[in-house]
Amino acid sequence: MHSFQSMLNYFPEEVLEHVFDFLTSHRDRNAVSLVCKSWYAVERFSREKVFVGNCYAISPERLIARFPRFRSLTLKGKPHFADFNLVPNDWGGYVQPWIESIVRGGVNLEELRLKRMLVSDESLELLATFFPNFKSLVLVSCEGFTTDGLAAIASNCRFLRELDLQENEVEDRRGQWLSCFPDSCTSLVSLNFTCLKGEVNLASLERLVARCRNLRSLRVNNAVPLDALQRILAQAPQLVDLGTGSFVHDPDTESYNKLETSMQKCTSITSLSGFLDVSARCLPAVYPICGQLTSLNLSYAPGIYSDELVKLICYCNRLERLLVLDTIGDKGLGVVASSCKELQELRVFLSDVYGIGNTAVTEEGLVAISAGCPKLNSILYFCQQMTNEALIMVAKNCPNFIRFRLCTLNPTVPDAITMQPLDEGFGAIVKSCKDLKRLSISGLLTDQVFLYIGRYAKQLEMLSIAFAGDSDKGMLCVLNGCKKLKKLEIRDCPFGNVALLADMGKYETMRSLWMSSCEVTFGACKTLARKMPRLNVEIINENDQIEASFDDKQKVEKMYLYRTLVGPRKDAPGFVWTL
Amino acid sequence: MSPPLLGVEGGGHVNAPLMSSSASVDCITQSGSGLKERNYLGLSDCSSVDSSAVSNMSEENKNNLNLKATELRLGLPGSRSPERDSDFTLLSSGKLDEKQLFPLLPSKDGICSLMQKSVISGNKRGFSDTVDGFSEIKSSVFTEGKWMFNATGSDSGTPQSVVEAKLAGNAGINVILSNNSSGSQPSMKKELPTRTLQEGHNKINGSNNNNSAPAAKAQVVGWPPIRSFRKNTLATTLKTNDEVDGKPVPGALFVKVSMDGAPYLRKVDLRTYSTYQELSSALEKMFMCFTIRQCGSQEAPGREMLGENKFKDLVHGSDYVLTFEDKDGDWMLVGDVPWEMFIESCKRLKIMKGSDAIGLAPRATEKPKNQN
Numbered sequence: 001m002h003s004f005q006s007m008l009n010y011f012p013e014e015v016l017e018h019v020f021d022f023l024t025s026h027r028d029r030n031a032v033s034l035v036c037k038s039w040y041a042v043e044r045f046s047r048e049k050v051f052v053g054n055c056y057a058i059s060p061e062r063l064i065a066r067f068p069r070f071r072s073l074t075l076k077g078k079p080h081f082a083d084f085n086l087v088p089n090d091w092g093g094y095v096q097p098w099i100e101s102i103v104r105g106g107v108n109l110e111e112l113r114l115k116r117m118l119v120s121d122e123s124l125e126l127l128a129t130f131f132p133n134f135k136s137l138v139l140v141s142c143e144g145f146t147t148d149g150l151a152a153i154a155s156n157c158r159f160l161r162e163l164d165l166q167e168n169e170v171e172d173r174r175g176q177w178l179s180c181f182p183d184s185c186t187s188l189v190s191l192n193f194t195c196l197k198g199e200v201n202l203a204s205l206e207r208l209v210a211r212c213r214n215l216r217s218l219r220v221n222n223a224v225p226l227d228a229l230q231r232i233l234a235q236a237p238q239l240v241d242l243g244t245g246s247f248v249h250d251p252d253t254e255s256y257n258k259l260e261t262s263m264q265k266c267t268s269i270t271s272l273s274g275f276l277d278v279s280a281r282c283l284p285a286v287y288p289i290c291g292q293l294t295s296l297n298l299s300y301a302p303g304i305y306s307d308e309l310v311k312l313i314c315y316c317n318r319l320e321r322l323l324v325l326d327t328i329g330d331k332g333l334g335v336v337a338s339s340c341k342e343l344q345e346l347r348v349f350l351s352d353v354y355g356i357g358n359t360a361v362t363e364e365g366l367v368a369i370s371a372g373c374p375k376l377n378s379i380l381y382f383c384q385q386m387t388n389e390a391l392i393m394v395a396k397n398c399p400n401f402i403r404f405r406l407c408t409l410n411p412t413v414p415d416a417i418t419m420q421p422l423d424e425g426f427g428a429i430v431k432s433c434k435d436l437k438r439l440s441i442s443g444l445l446t447d448q449v450f451l452y453i454g455r456y457a458k459q460l461e462m463l464s465i466a467f468a469g470d471s472d473k474g475m476l477c478v479l480n481g482c483k484k485l486k487k488l489e490i491r492d493c494p495f496g497n498v499a500l501l502a503d504m505g506k507y508e509t510m511r512s513l514w515m516s517s518c519e520v521t522f523g524a525c526k527t528l529a530r531k532m533p534r535l536n537v538e539i540i541n542e543n544d545q546i547e548a549s550f551d552d553k554q555k556v557e558k559m560y561l562y563r564t565l566v567g568p569r570k571d572a573p574g575f576v577w578t579l
Numbered sequence: 580m581s582p583p584l585l586g587v588e589g590g591g592h593v594n595a596p597l598m599s600s601s602a603s604v605d606c607i608t609q610s611g612s613g614l615k616e617r618n619y620l621g622l623s624d625c626s627s628v629d630s631s632a633v634s635n636m637s638e639e640n641k642n643n644l645n646l647k648a649t650e651l652r653l654g655l656p657g658s659r660s661p662e663r664d665s666d667f668t669l670l671s672s673g674k675l676d677e678k679q680l681f682p683l684l685p686s687k688d689g690i691c692s693l694m695q696k697s698v699i700s701g702n703k704r705g706f707s708d709t710v711d712g713f714s715e716i717k718s719s720v721f722t723e724g725k726w727m728f729n730a731t732g733s734d735s736g737t738p739q740s741v742v743e744a745k746l747a748g749n750a751g752i753n754v755i756l757s758n759n760s761s762g763s764q765p766s767m768k769k770e771l772p773t774r775t776l777q778e779g780h781n782k783i784n785g786s787n788n789n790n791s792a793p794a795a796k797a798q799v800v801g802w803p804p805i806r807s808f809r810k811n812t813l814a815t816t817l818k819t820n821d822e823v824d825g826k827p828v829p830g831a832l833f834v835k836v837s838m839d840g841a842p843y844l845r846k847v848d849l850r851t852y853s854t855y856q857e858l859s860s861a862l863e864k865m866f867m868c869f870t871i872r873q874c875g876s877q878e879a880p881g882r883e884m885l886g887e888n889k890f891k892d893l894v895h896g897s898d899y900v901l902t903f904e905d906k907d908g909d910w911m912l913v914g915d916v917p918w919e920m921f922i923e924s925c926k927r928l929k930i931m932k933g934s935d936a937i938g939l940a941p942r943a944t945e946k947p948k949n950q951n
Contacts (some may be wrong), residue, residue, distance in 0.1 A: 084801035119765065168806040195808065276816060281590070302816055353810040374712075382803060411802055492802070527770055 011569045016042045021066070026051040033171035045069055052076070053486075053511050055093060055117065056536065059566045060101035072136075073102070077117035078512050080464070081489055081562055085140065086516060086558065088542060090573050094125075095115040097571075110550045111136040113163075124149030136162035143169035148197065151177035153187075162190040164217075172198030179204040188212040190335040191220035194243050194274060199223040201535040210235045219243025222276045227255040233262040236447070241295075251281050264288045273297035280308040290315035294342075300324040303350045306332040306360070320375075325351040325363040326382060330407035332364035333359075337372025345378040350409075359383060359409060363390035363416070367401035368442075370397035378403040385409075385416040386443055391425025395432035404429055405440035411467040411492075414444040421445055426450035430460075440464040452473035454481025462487040475499035479506050489514040504532050512562035521553030525559055529579035536568055537579045838866050838899075838930035849922045855914055859901060863936060866930060902929050 020043055023029050032041040049072040052058060061072075077093020095117045102109055119142045119571040127134055134157045134340045147170065147234055153163065154177055178193075178200040193200070200223060209215060209232050217240060220229070224245030233239070249256050254532050267288050278301045282285070293316050298304060306329045313319070313332075326348055328336070336343070346369060358535055363386045370376060370393065377400045386408055415422055422443040430436060437459055441449060445468035453460070454477030469475070475495040478488065479502065488510065495520030505530075507513055522539070529537040540558040566576035832849040845865050854860045901913040905924045913921070913928070 081801065083806045084804045085807060086801045141806070167806065169808065276812065300812055300816065302813055349809065350805060351813065351814045353805055407803055409803060411799070464805075492799075 001239075005157050007176055009104065013038075013042050017046045020046050024049070032410065038077050038550070042411065047474075048072060049111075050074070055095075055098065055562075056566070056569050057159050057511070057564045060098045061105070062565065064101065064105035068105075069109070072096075072113070073109065073111070074113040075114075075117060076115045077511060079489065080292050080487070081491065081514055081516070082114075082116055086491070087540065087560075088573075088575065090118075090144075091540065091576060092569065092571055092573070094120050094571060095125045099123050099126045101444055108133055110134055111138075113138040114142055115140040116142065117456075118144040119149070119154070121145050121146055123147035125152045126467060128152040131157075133159060135159055136164075138162065138164040138166070139168050140166045141168065146171040147175055147177040147196065148172045148308060150193075151175055151180040154178065154180035155182065158182075158185065160185065161187050163188070164190055164192045166192065167193050168195050168286050170196055172196060174198055174265050174455065176204070180210070181208050183207075183211070183315070186211045186213065189214050190217040190241075190387050191215070192217065192243065194219045194221050194276070196221045197223075202228045206231055206235065207416055213238075217241035219273060220245040222246050225249075226259060226282065230255060230259040230262050233259070233266055237262070237265045238268055239270050241271040242269050242274070243280075244272075245276075247278040247282050249279070249282055251284075256282065256285065260285045260288070261558070262290065267291070267292065271295035272377060275304070278304060280304050283308060283312055286312065287315055291317060294318055295321040297323040299325055299347065299349045301325070302327060310335045315387040316340060318342055321345040321347070323347040326359040328365075329360035330362055330365040330368065333370075334368045336369045340373060342375060343373040345367070345373050345403075346373075347380040347381075348375065348382055350382045350528050363387050367393050367397075369395040375400070378400055380405045380407075382407045382409070385413055386422060386425065387415045388420065388422055388425035388428075390413075392428040395425075395428035399432045399434070401429065401433040401436055403438040404433065404436060405438065405464070406442050407440065410441045411442055412444045423448040423452065427456070432458040435459055438462040441468060442466065446470050447474040447477070450477040453487050457482055459484055461485060465490045467492045469493045469495060470497055472499035476502055479503055485509075486511045488512075490516070490518060492517040494519055496520055500524050501528060504528055505533065507535055507561060508563045510563065514558075514560050515556075516558040518555075520556050520559060521552060522556050525556055526552070526579050528561070533567075534563055534565065535561050536564050537575045538572070539579065541577065542574060542575050724886050834903075834925055836862060836865070836928040836930070839932050839935065841866060841930075847928070849925060854918055855921075858913075862901065862928070862930065898933050899930050900933055902931050903927065904929070 016039065020029065023032060027050065029043055029047055032359075034038045044066050045068065047070055050063060050065070050067055051074045055075045055077050075095065075098065077095075078087055078091060081087060082091070093112055093116060095312065096198055103126060107320060109127070110133050112127065112134075113136075119139060124145055127137070129152075134153075137153060138159075142333055150163075150165075150170075151527070153160065155243065171432065181204070190210075191208075196488070198221075200221070202224065205220070205224065206214050206228065218232070218236065219241070220232075220243060222245055224232075226245070226249040229245055229247075235243075245386075248257075263285055266289060269336045270292055272286065272289070272293055272295070275298055279302070283304070290312060294563050296313070296316060296319055298309065298312075299463045302325055305327050309328050310326065310355075311330050313322070313336055316322075317339060318340050322336065322340065322343060322345070324347070328348065336346075347373075348365070350359060352359065358383065361381075361383045363383065366379075366381055366383065366386075367390045369379075374397065376398045379401065380403070380463075383406070414420060415425070422441075423446055426439075426441050426445070426449050429438070434456075436457055439453070439457065439460060439462070441464070447470045450469060450473070453463070457463075460482045463478060463482065463485065465488075472492070472495055475490070476499050478485070479499070485506075489512075491514075495515065500515070500520050501524055519529075525539060538560045539556055540560065572578055619643070832851060833846045835844050836847055837844045847858070847861060847865070849858070852861065902910050903913050903925045904910050904927045906926060910929070916924075
């Protein structure tokens with residue numbers, strides 16, 4: 001051992017650095033930096049990509065101090081349940097202080113990836129002004145900026161390779177941001193502006209596409225009509241990923257025929273999405289490329305019904321990733337099962353977004369998919385109902401699930417046949433899928449399901465629970481059993497103080513815990529906050545009556561706690577109280 | 580033109596104008612938050628109010644009911660009691676004994692769970708079934724701990740009644756009452772109650788295609804868990820891509836609408852309507868201001884009901900007719916052909932004075948005097 005250790009010490013740092021270059025996963029790098037001081041030192045100077053899962057867990061200054069040479073930053077802000085309107089808009093997650101610190105710190109930032117953060121035009125302007133090598137901006141589920149900010153990026157980032165906007169709320173200022181890309185910009189590899197509502201200058205877009213010969217991924221918005229798409233495809237047959245704009249046209253026109261021809265020439269497209277506005281009669285234009293697709297997203301096309309979907313999908317034999325609406329129906333899923341043998345990921349969303357009526361998708365569809373697609377490892381499934389029998393069969397057919405998310409329209413619906421809780425079904429899933437990392441459960445569920453989860457879901461990192469369980473025992477099973485748990489989010493469950501306070505140290509091993517509409521009281525939260533200084537325990541109270549009226553015995557409506565090295569945040573709005 | 584109905588016939592299309600309510604909608608009060616619930620249960624002839632009427636509730640009501648939705652969470656495990664919700668008091672005043680509504684559900688747990696079986700079987704259940712379902716489940720599963728029906732009096736009782744109240748809006752009340760009246764005992768059979776509920780369900784389904792009124796559902800905040808971005812995008816897409824008899828249709832079909840004497844034209848998207856009634860009521864709304872002025876009417880702009888009736892009278896009294904120009908360039912009277920055929924061939928619309936329309940017969944080949 002001793003000689004081994006000395007051998008390591010003789011490695012010049014450059015060698016270590018070179019070896020570490022091969023480690024791309026931040027987890028691997030984190031592990032490496034724990035080995036010894038010299039490895040820690042080498043690793044920290046060589047780390048280029050930093051991942052911060054919770055922007056309030058660390059401060060930008062400390063980050064820059066530890067990794068002075070980083071070039072790429074991934075930041076996440078609001079908790080996941082913010083997606084479903086459970087977190088007020090101005091809760092936090094501002095990127096501005098981060099960018100300011102990074103500017104001050106002299107970091108040569110090239111890539112910024114943000115999720116659920118508040119981004120202002122000013123932030124984008126700072127990026128554009130102070131980072132001459134800026135190459136890649138990816139914004140997912142962010143808001144707070146307008147197309148003016150995008151114009152700043154387009155105008156100033158001379159080496160921009162990637163501008164990827166996914167599902168952001170962007171205010172359209174009609175300033176022709178796209179036209180701001182200078183004629184000298186030829187570096188774009190990926191451009192995604194699907195989420196923008198406004199128009200772009202089509203001529204500018206076409207010219208941009210024509211001069212960016214390395215463009216691989218282009219996702220346009222609804223304002224780009226089909227004939228423009230045709231001209232774009234004619235210029236960019238090298239595309240690998242295409243997101244269509246408006247896909248509505250009279251199929252009996254020359255434009256449409258031209259589109260068909262151009263589409264046929266795009267032999268590299270493996271990923272297809274868009275279709276926010278689509279006419280079923282135009283879908284045949286994409287038939288020629290179906291056989292080469294590995295990823296297909298039709299989840300924004302409610303007007304395409306099962307028959308049409310099936311006609312398209314049955315050609316997609318290489319499909320690995322499919323996102324659809326429940327309009328596909330159980331029968332349609334049966335066709336998917338028989339056509340898409342390579343399927344790894346499936347997401348079936350609700351077309352009826354208010355979840356009022358029926359959905360045509362039940363447990364039968366899920367069983368069919370599991371039977372036909374043995375490589376399935378990730379599923380998000382909204383359905384009308386579920387049965388234990390179906391889940392057990394799915395568990396048997398597909399033991400490789402990494403992500404399993406089920407959502408029944410009625411959150412406490414029992415087994416549709418036996419009327420029993422769905423404990424056994426989910427139990428079978430966690431027992432069979434030993435690599436399960438993410439789980440969302442739904443339906444009538446008792447403490448039993450948590451017993452199973454605690455006992456079997458040893459790799460579980462994220463668990464979402466709603467309207468489930470009978471007592472504190474449920475939550476305790478999870479906290480005790482799931483050793484790798486990182487994120488736990490709970491709403492409307494009868495879990496209370498006993499569960500919350502049983503193992504307070506556990507929360508420092510996790511990124512965050514969300515509990516809303518549970519049985520946790522104010523007093524317990526205070527106790528937890530007092531005993532665990534490295535946790536921020538936030539109470540979100542939208543009625544603005546924080547200080548005075550909170551009695552220890554009062555139940556807390558929304559609590560979000562997360563580990564942090566930097567204490568309570570200073571930008572919390574009035575309705576958020578960090579205990 | 581026949582007087583328009585407010586989309587009640589049309590199957591509750593959300594694009595039917597909301598303001599002008601037909602009489603049957605009145606039993607669901609437009610204003611005020613808690614009143615609706617009470618009315619449903621009080622009026623058995625509200626069973627004639629199908630869900631399409633509900634779908635015509637204004638945005639404000641939707642929001643109100645969304646607030647109420649917090650009560651609904653009581654029906655579900657572990658959720659908070661509604662004391663905090665200020666709106667709760669309104670509902671508690673309308674407190675209803677759930678036993679009235681679920682006579683089939685005696686307080687004993689055993690029978691409750693059996694009742695669940697009989698009520699909730701079957702494959703595809705309508706929402707009312709499921710709402711029935713989980714409120715009943717609640718009663719059987721959670722009586723031991725959290726759910727006390729009696730505990731603080733109105734607390735737990737009312738949410739259930741809220742659930743039912745909202746069911747009523749969904750024509751669920753039909754179902755419940757009919758169960759009542761048929762005097763069926765907690766039936767162990769699966770068929771009977773299921774069928775009745777299925778009827779309710781079908782009725783809902785039939786009339787609620789793109790029902791964007793969360794009111795009818797008694798929404799739980801954040802459920803189903805769909806990202807707001809997706810919700811907003813799909814909601815917009817749904818509005819423009821209406822379905823006609825289950826067949827997908829391409830995007831919007833905008834045609835110009837002119838009216839004699841009006842200073843400017845309008846455009847309407849024919850695809851957002853599915854019957855002539857819907858179209859005519861929409862047009863009335865659009866052009867009402869011109870008629871009022873033309874009539875030199877004394878009606879205040881806010882008194883739309885009156886203004887409308889006057890318009891209707893005008894129309895009915897053949898003072899105005901709705902005509903369209905077809906693909907061949909001929910001006911035809913609107914209403915002769917089936918709707919689908921009409922939208923295929925309509926190029927523009929014109930609201931003509933009756934006197935100008937004399938001589939305009941179906942398939943008339945001569946063009947009228949006035950053309951825009």
